[in-house]
Amino acid sequence: MKAHLSCFLVAGLLVLPVVPPAHAADPVLVVHGGAGVVRNALTPAEEAAARASLEQALRAGHARLIAGESALEAVTAAVRVLEDAPSFNAGKGAVFTHDGRNELDAALMDGATRRAGAVAGVQRVKNPVLLARAVMEKSPHVMMVGAGAEAFAKEHGIELVEPSYFRTEKRWQQLQKALREEASREAHADIETARYFGTVGAVALDAQGHLAAATSTGGMTNKRYGRVGDAPIIGAGTYADDRCAVSGTGWGEFYIRAVAAHEICARVKHAGQSIASAARGVVNDDIPRAGGDGGAIALGSDGSFALPFNTEGMYRGWIGSDGVPHVAIYATDAMQGDTLR
Numbered sequence: 001m002k003a004h005l006s007c008f009l010v011a012g013l014l015v016l017p018v019v020p021p022a023h024a025a026d027p028v029l030v031v032h033g034g035a036g037v038v039r040n041a042l043t044p045a046e047e048a049a050a051r052a053s054l055e056q057a058l059r060a061g062h063a064r065l066i067a068g069e070s071a072l073e074a075v076t077a078a079v080r081v082l083e084d085a086p087s088f089n090a091g092k093g094a095v096f097t098h099d100g101r102n103e104l105d106a107a108l109m110d111g112a113t114r115r116a117g118a119v120a121g122v123q124r125v126k127n128p129v130l131l132a133r134a135v136m137e138k139s140p141h142v143m144m145v146g147a148g149a150e151a152f153a154k155e156h157g158i159e160l161v162e163p164s165y166f167r168t169e170k171r172w173q174q175l176q177k178a179l180r181e182e183a184s185r186e187a188h189a190d191i192e193t194a195r196y197f198g199t200v201g202a203v204a205l206d207a208q209g210h211l212a213a214a215t216s217t218g219g220m221t222n223k224r225y226g227r228v229g230d231a232p233i234i235g236a237g238t239y240a241d242d243r244c245a246v247s248g249t250g251w252g253e254f255y256i257r258a259v260a261a262h263e264i265c266a267r268v269k270h271a272g273q274s275i276a277s278a279a280r281g282v283v284n285d286d287i288p289r290a291g292g293d294g295g296a297i298a299l300g301s302d303g304s305f306a307l308p309f310n311t312e313g314m315y316r317g318w319i320g321s322d323g324v325p326h327v328a329i330y331a332t333d334a335m336q337g338d339t340l341r
């Protein structure tokens with residue numbers, strides 16, 4: 001619980017006690033599974049599987065919250081479920097690089113302490129969010145990459161898998177398509193870049209009124225040269241402080257340039273904007289104006305949240321005090337709590 005003074009003296013006056021609420025906050029968990037979903041691209045079975053995994057992630061994280069555990073535990077639990085679900089571009093089911101590998105990025109941040117952990121370019125870590133958490137809790141560092149991050153994972157008993165674990169046929173075919181399109185664009189001297197984005201993320205408010213955010217991704221299909229997107233960069237794709245927590249999904253280069261997650265929270269903190277208007281302003285005004293696209297989930301310490309995006313869909317959901325998971329995919333899929341445009 002937050003420390004509440006029962007009473008105190010100011011300039012000789014007795015100030016009446018502030019009665020703390022029974023619960024400082026009603027726990028809330030919001031998740032996303034990426035803004036790259038294209039209308040009609042999913043079979044009914046794929047759509048059902050994605051919805052089921054979103055609900056499972058919401059329940060897993062919410063169980064932590066109602067047990068009185070921290071927002072950090074909740075976002076870790078929710079993202080772990082989404083990493084294990086092949087429907088999303090994170091953990092199993094991650095997109096392929098140009099060279100046919102899966103290179104995974106993840107980050108999390110604890111709003112109460114501002115501690116953060118991040119990893120990038122790992123190829124054998126089953127749940128990158130758990131490694132990001134270990135970086136935060138078991139090292140003096142914030143970010144580790146590649147082979148060094150995997151050596152750290154091994155030292156700390158984080159589960160490693162064969163790279164083939166991450167492979168799904170659907171993602172492999174997306175890479176083949178991107179390679180074909182790239183070859184034909186080169187033939188036509190077109191510089192447009194092929195991309196599919198996914199990413200998973202969670203933001204949570206715990207009963208103590210603390211926030212946390214976590215994001216995990218395979219990045220963008222056909223990425224090269226050790227490219228790292230916004231997801232593991234604190235302030236770009238992931239950020240949490242004592243008033244606001246954000247996880248982004250979208251064209252990472254634009255989220256990095258906009259320092260999107262921090263920008264949303266800065267508008268809440270310094271400009272007094274609501275979570276919804278700050279998140280909409282960055283996601284639906286600034287990012288598209290700069291030429292990017294995507295979405296984000298944002299949650300405030302008052303329990304208000306927003307899920308804006310400017311693509312055809314964003315896997316998304318939330319769960320609050322009634323314990324019922326609310327889940328949606330397409331922009332046309334109305335969901336209580338949506339703040340699309």
Ligand code: ASP
Binds near residue numbers: 089249250251
């Ligand atoms: N933002 C991620 C990246 O650029 C991709 C995504 O959200 O799908 O790596």
